[in-house]
Amino acid sequence: GFSSSLMMSLTHYGTGTAPIIFGSGYVTLAEWWKAGLVMSIVNLLIWGVMGAFWWHWLGYW
Numbered sequence: 464g465f466s467s468s469l470m471m472s473l474t475h476y477g478t479g480t481a482p483i484i485f486g487s488g489y490v491t492l493a494e495w496w497k498a499g500l501v502m503s504i505v506n507l508l509i510w511g512v513m514g515a516f517w518w519h520w521l522g523y524w
Contacts, residue, residue: 473499 475485475495485495518524 473503 475481475492484490485492490498515524
């Protein structure tokens, strides 16, 4: 689950549809990577915070 939620937001070639979206010219490569950085930080925070609560609830941590 963790890897699948990060794939397309990180790079312009991360999933099958990413090259089509990038190739259409709506965003530049720099904009894509900047947005990917922001989204990866957001995803890591969500997974880290929610994951910590989940592990605590399961009794693993």
